[in-house]
Amino acid sequence: MYRRIRFFLTSVLFLCVATAFCNDKENPDAIIGTWLNATGKGHIQIYKQGNKYFGKLVWLKEPNDEQGNPKVDSKNPNASLKTKPLIGATILRDFVFDDDEWNSGRIYDPQNGKDYKCFLRLKDSKTLLVRGYVGVSLLGRTETWTRIN
Template structure:
């Protein structure tokens, strides 16, 4: 009986360590679900950020780089979308990256956001307004 209990405790401990995450596990490039863009997540100080590292259609119909034309700040509307920082100020807490924001260049809106690794190669991105219950989740795939 004692041997079975010890084995059970050992298996539980191993399973918890398999799911344990390091704060830097999120670093790297991630492909959005539609395949239209890649976000490169990087660290600046103790916070995490993400920028558009690649987009499927980087140029507009005139062959010029697409700009952040929907940005609510008029002076930023000429900034290229490629390289745009869309994830900002995330901190790592208890296996999640929280208290950050995500910017949607298609709408010009910024949302509260949290990030969670579902596995080493799948990132859950939850954008929301005020509370996490009102929002949308997308799953990004790690770029190898």
């Protein structure tokens, strides 16, 4: 009888400790890594600079245009950035970790050249919810990104 109780208590203690150490939602650096975007056409590398988080485009399924040249950020409203390659472009910027999400950041959509408010939230260690919006978060769209590494 005592063996069963001891086994049960040991198991519960182990699960509590394992959960505490494995809870990525409380780890500010849990989003650092490379993510596949919702369309499967791009990889975004999220990194930390100072106390903020950023993401740059590091891979495209179709990196070149019809002429075989690297795709550029042609829809960027900033004229000096229109000729810059898309690969290497920073599309996530200025995120700060707060409780269980990364917020106060911006996301840039190179397909339309627009910049949106954004927050990021881990669903689990391999799934990132990315919510871009205009004004209030109700007016936006959520994408699901998948961790590559």
